[in-house]
Amino acid sequence: MDLTRLQYFVAVAEAGSFSRAAAALHLSQPALSRQVLLLEEELGQRLLERTGRGATLTDSGEALLGHARGIFELAEHACADMAERQRSPRGRLTIGLPPRVAHVLTADLVQGFLRQFPDASITVEENLSIRLREWLVAGRLDLAVLFDPPHSPQLQTETLVREPMVLISTQSLPAKSG
Numbered sequence: 212m213d214l215t216r217l218q219y220f221v222a223v224a225e226a227g228s229f230s231r232a233a234a235a236l237h238l239s240q241p242a243l244s245r246q247v248l249l250l251e252e253e254l255g256q257r258l259l260e261r262t263g264r265g266a267t268l269t270d271s272g273e274a275l276l277g278h279a280r281g282i283f284e285l286a287e288h289a290c291a292d293m294a295e296r297q298r299s300p301r302g303r304l305t306i307g308l309p310p311r312v313a314h315v316l317t318a319d320l321v322q323g324f325l326r327q328f329p330d331a332s333i334t335v336e337e338n339l340s341i342r343l344r345e346w347l348v349a350g351r352l353d354l355a356v357l358f359d360p361p362h363s364p365q366l367q368t369e370t371l372v373r374e375p376m377v378l379i380s381t382q383s384l385p386a387k388s389g
Contacts, residue, residue, distance in 0.1 A: 214282070216250040219243055220258060221279050224272065228265035301330045307343035307355035308335055316356075 219236065223243070226232040233240040251258050258272035268276060304324070308316060317335050324333045336346065340357040347355045348365055360368060 212253065213250070216246045216253075217275075217279050217282070219246045220250055220272075221276065221283070223247055223259060223266055224268055224276050227267070229261075231265075296330075299330045300328055303332045303334065305334045305336060305351070305353050307346055307352045307357075308337055309340050309343065309356065309358060310337055312356050313337040 219232070219238075222232040222236055223229055226235060229244055229247075230240050233243040236243065247259065254271075254275070256271040257269050258275055259266040260269060306320070313335060317337075321333055321335065324331070336343070336352060338346070340355075340360065343352065343355040344357055344360055344363075344366075346352045348363070356371065360366070362368075
């Protein structure tokens with residue numbers, strides 16, 4: 212069934228007239244009449260009684276009008292749902308963090324993620340960088356924060372922070388001279 216023809220049928224039924232419906236749809240009245248006639252032929256039933264003063268629904272037309280309104284209401288709900296899904300992604304994100312990072316970041320990371328994506332869920336896996344890298348390659352994780360990972364063509368990396376490393380000793384340690 213052609214949904215455009217169904218939409219035209221609903222317009223005629225609601226307007227009670229082919230000419231008023233054609234004007235509202237910005238169509239010529241003969242083109243609109245032809246499309247409704249094709250719908251009637253497809254369904255094998257007369258949907259409208261054409262009179263000199265307009266058009267009235269037959270019993271079959273009444274039944275189809277109820278179905279058509281339901282179809283278009285469902286279509287509107289589907290469009291609204293898809294728009295909402297686009298605005299608020301759903302699904303699950305699994306991220307791996309080394310213990311030292313997890314201790315500091317997990318609470319803020321989870322809270323921030325859920326605030327930004329309330330319809331999604333997040334799981335944090337904690338382990339050593341080498342294990343997290345293996346899990347990432349195996350597809351068990353979506354993302355991971357790793358310490359100094361080796362280059363891999365399978366993974367895309369982005370440096371988040373560079374930490375200075377310093378040597379510290381007690382004053383009793385003799386200084387190396389020369």
